Amino acid sequence: MKKIAVFVSGGGSNLQALIDNTIAGEIKGKICVVISSNKEAYALQRAQKYGIPAYIFNSKEHASIDDMYCKINDTLAECGVDLVVLAGYMSIIPQHFIEKYCNRIINVHPSLIPSFCGRGFYGDRVHSAVIEYGCKVSGATVHFVDSGVDSGAIIMQKVVDVAYNDTPQTLAAKVLKVEHEILPQCVALFCEDRLRIDGRKVTINPL
Ligand code: GRF
Numbered sequence: 001m002k003k004i005a006v007f008v009s010g011g012g013s014n015l016q017a018l019i020d021n022t023i024a025g026e027i028k029g030k031i032c033v034v035i036s037s038n039k040e041a042y043a044l045q046r047a048q049k050y051g052i053p054a055y056i057f058n059s060k061e062h063a064s065i066d067d068m069y070c071k072i073n074d075t076l077a078e079c080g081v082d083l084v085v086l087a088g089y090m091s092i093i094p095q096h097f098i099e100k101y102c103n104r105i106i107n108v109h110p111s112l113i114p115s116f117c118g119r120g121f122y123g124d125r126v127h128s129a130v131i132e133y134g135c136k137v138s139g140a141t142v143h144f145v146d147s148g149v150d151s152g153a154i155i156m157q158k159v160v161d162v163a164y165n166d167t168p169q170t171l172a173a174k175v176l177k178v179e180h181e182i183l184p185q186c187v188a189l190f191c192e193d194r195l196r197i198d199g200r201k202v203t204i205n206p207l
Contacts, residue, residue, distance in 0.1 A: 002029040002082040002191040007089035008036045012043025013176060014087035014108060014183055019050055021184035029191035032079040035072060037091040053079075059091060069097045083190055086145065087183065090122065095147055103153075103197055105145035106190065108183045110175045112157055113141040117150035127168035127175065135162050138171060140179040142186040144197065155195060155202045156182045 004027075006015050015034065021027045034047040034054040047054040055075055062068035076084070086093075086107040098105065109117055111126045116138075121129065130138045139159040146152035158178040162171060189195050194205040 003032045003080050004029045004083045004085060004187065004191075005033045005035060005076050005079065005081040006031055006085045006087050007091075008034060008041055008043035008087050009038045009090040010041055010043065010088045012041060012046045012088065014179055015043045016046050017180035017184050018085065018087065018187060019046065019052075021188065027184055027188045027191055029083070029187065032081065033075060035075070037089065043088070057091075065092060065094055066096070069094050073097065073100065083187065085183070085187060093145065098145060098147055103144050106155065106183075106186055107143055107145050107150070107152070108179050109141045109143065109150050110138075110172065110179065111141065112137070112139045112159065113143060113150055113154060117141075119149055121150070124168040124172060127171040130162060131166060131168060131171060138162050138175060140175050140182055142182050144202070153197055153200045153202045155186045155189075158182050 006018060008015055018031060022031055031052055034052050036044050036054060036056050037058055039056045044054050057068050057072055059065055059068055082104065084101050084105040111117055116126050116129050137159050139157055141154055142156045143154045144152040158181060160174040160178055189204055196203045196205060
């Protein structure tokens, strides 16, 4: 059974979706550890409720990002982690960690990549930009993490309509809803070894 680490920084609604889908048997894997960049993250309370070990790694409390990730590496190694899922995680990830977990780090982004992504595009900033631009659709993207920002191979996307009267908050809620659908689906496919990567192309092997 694949072992999953979930990296969080905030409310943890995506973590909750992963937990729910694991309990329901949709994800044939085990969330064995939660890593949070923020000691106040409500995601930590969600982990505690389900008895999932959680650790806080705040870059301000380490000599360097590299030093912090060496300690994160040790924590993940103890669990034998196969997959890292970034679920609202707001800290940078160094190259050596990305290389160590090559094609084994999955992120969810609240736009249709390659639009409205990259440096500075997170949270409501994404949805404000979408509305400002006058887009008629937006959505969520789940992708593998590579050395860029929101630039890895796309696994799955799902579209939502942008209504004329949408605010960044109402659009965020619509996008978050589809995040909660496609992130667990992608993690489930990874756990079943059904994702094939060929350069930028990710294909899903049939059952
Ligand atoms: C969400 O807005 C999501 O788009 C992004 O992180 C934010 C918080 O998610 N990935 P969560 O509720 O902490 O999972």
